[in-house]
Amino acid sequence: MQFEKPTDPGQAFLNREAIPGVTFMHNDYVRVLSGELAGSFGSLVTVLELEPEPTFLLELETGFDAHVRQSDIVLVNR
Incomplete structure (x- = not known):
């Protein structure tokens, strides 16, 4: 199954699509x-x-926001 890029990636991301x-x-x-x-x-x-490459808005634990590239982050299992 092939997915098409959404017209509104931000909303698709919020919807966890x-x-x-x-x-x-x-x-x-x-x-x-x-x-x-x-x-x-x-x-x-x-x-x-x-x-x-995908770039995200990251809310840091400190409360500040930062822009990060996908290649610069890794998922943490909690």
């Missing part, structure tokens, strides 16, 4: 692997961009 190329779902708890925020934890709020 499958989006081609997007590994994570809304509210997934992740750890940042690289960059300035490496070692930080938080929950994914929305997907901001799909190209060239």
Whole structure:
């Protein structure tokens, strides 16, 4: 089964619908692997961009928000 890219990726993400190329779902708890925020934890709020790679709005445990690329985060099992 092949999925088409949604016309509104942000809403599809909030609805926890499958989006081609997007590994994570809304509210997934992740750890940042690289960059300035490496070692930080938080929950994914929305997907901001799909190209060239998915970029998310991440609400950090500190309460601040950050933009993170899919390749810079990993799912944390709680």
